[in-house]
Amino acid sequence: MSLPSWLTEDYIQKAFQEFHKDDQLRVQKVCAKPATGKGENFVGVMTRIYVDFQHGDGTKQKQSYILKQAVSSDAPQAKIFAEYDVYNRELDMYDIVLPKMSKILQEAAFNDKLMAEAIVVDRERTVMILEDLAPLRYTNADRVKQLDMAHTKLVLDMMAKFHAAAIILNQREPDLLSRNYSSHFFSRGKKGYGQVFVGLFKAFIRYVKTKPNLKNRYANKLDNIVTNLMEYAAKSVDVGEKDLQTLVHGDCWTTNVMYLYDDEGNPTTVLPIDFQFSTWTSPAVDLHYFFSTSLKSDVKAEELELVQYHYYALKSTLEALSYKGSFPSLVEYQLQFEKRRFLSLIIANVFQPIMVYQGNEDCDFINFYRETAEAIKFQDSMYENEEIQTRIDTILPILDAKGFLEAH
Structure with a gap:
């Protein structure tokens, strides 16, 4: 090459x-x-x-x-990524933010790696040369098989340390994380990902309309959501004064975490990678994204207990870091998670089918949202996965009963 x-x-x-x-x-x-x-x-x-x-x-x-x-400047997605400034954000994460967060964690003897070491951060060319984690025996779990409980809890522990370190960093340097961490997939005033998500959501609705039992109950409601899709999602990322706030990974799913294993094949350590979408918001945003993209069905069924697990891991990490600020009760934290459940409608039904895709159609980025024959063929093929169909059958009644398919 x-x-x-x-x-x-x-x-x-x-x-x-x-x-x-x-x-x-x-x-x-x-x-x-x-x-x-x-x-x-x-x-x-x-x-x-x-x-x-x-x-x-x-x-x-x-x-x-x-x-x-x-990506090449002539790639279809290049303008989208430029609009969201994803590359400069990741350069800052590896060059400035993550090293500071790592040092904060080391103060409390949390010595697991939080990042691959950056050898080069070249802002002129918008490139990095990073430590290769493969020789250190870090590897990805299977994105198609998805994560069991042991893998999941390791990620929640890692997230707790990531979230806690960012909270402490923000207390020490309050201007640092206010600079370039406000935009996210659903940011108001930006258009690129609106085009992507609306296109994908229309493909999801097209699938729903092929199933009479789903079509009769949900098609009209989903059609009504499309117009306000990005605003509803943006509300889910919004934070209020009473919300716990931190820097989230923003794109935490199976392929963006790497594991170490013991000789018996059990996961022992996990490390996050890819920080283009790190955002200052509620940690619940990371939880919804991770739960909706990466967990086996039986693990996803334990969602509320997993929120509780993360809550106590985050609380204990902050205590170890001598955090003195306010912290929600478990009831309040669960409510902050529940308030953002609309995210799961989008992420589980339009992102996860891409993330576990094994079909033969062209999965180039531009085919996520275009309405060409080739793109529609790919989009429709995403929903041929029986596991995805089962999950849709499961999630739509829950979201409907909770009112997330209504105008809100």
């Missing part, structure tokens, strides 16, 4: 010299191959680069790294 023309051995050598604080370090060889397959990452281009280098003391190393770049 050819590297970008600017990514020369000299570029990498200078970067490595600075990172390792070794002016005598010499890069001897660089090669690369794609780091993700088709349909695994739509926001950026991931390349695994292999670097042979020698330190000033003569020690030789051969290491792999992950090069993260923005």
Whole structure:
């Protein structure tokens, strides 16, 4: 695989010299191959680069790294990602915010990795070179099989530390997280993701209308929601004075967390990746997103207990960090979670079918929302998955009974 023309051995050598604080370090060889397959990452281009280098003391190393770049400027989704400033946000996360959060956690002896180390953060080219987690034996769980309870609770523990560290960071540096963390998938005043979600939601309604039992009960209500879809979702991300507020990951699902396993194959540690959509809002937003995209059905059925689990993990982490601010009761926290349940209507019914997709149609980003024959063929094929159909049968009556299919 050819590297970008600017990514020369000299570029990498200078970067490595600075990172390792070794002016005598010499890069001897660089090669690369794609780091993700088709349909695994739509926001950026991931390349695994292999670097042979020698330190000033003569020690030789051969290491792999992950090069993260923005999608090509002529990609259909490029304008959307530029509108939401996802790349600069992630550069800030790796360069500034995550290192500060890691240090906060280390103060209380929470020493698990919170991030892959950033070797290079190049704002001019909007690229990063990150530590490759694969040699450290981190790996993704199966996005199609989804997560069992052990995997799920590890993520909730990790989220609790992430959320707690951000709360403390915001107390110490209140201006830092107010700069570039207000926009999200459903931001008012932005149009790009509105087009995407409305297109996907129309595909979902099209599926519902193929099932008489669903069509008769829900089709008209869903048709009425489309006009206000993004506003209802935006309300779900809004926070009030009484809401617990923190920095959320924003896109926490199976492929954006990586696990370590013991010799028996049991997960022992988890680490988050991909922070393009980190947002200052309620931690319940992360919970809805994670629950609606990543859990096995029997684990999802324990949702309220999982909210409780995260609540106590977050509370205990904040106590360990000597947090002195207000904190909701469990009742209040459950209500803050419930208030945002509309998110599950969108995420479970239009995002999850993409995330577990195994079909043969073209799953390019542009086919998520266009109304061409090719795009519609892909969209309709998402709902051929029997597990997705079962989940729709389960979730629609719940949302309807709770009033989330009504104008609100």
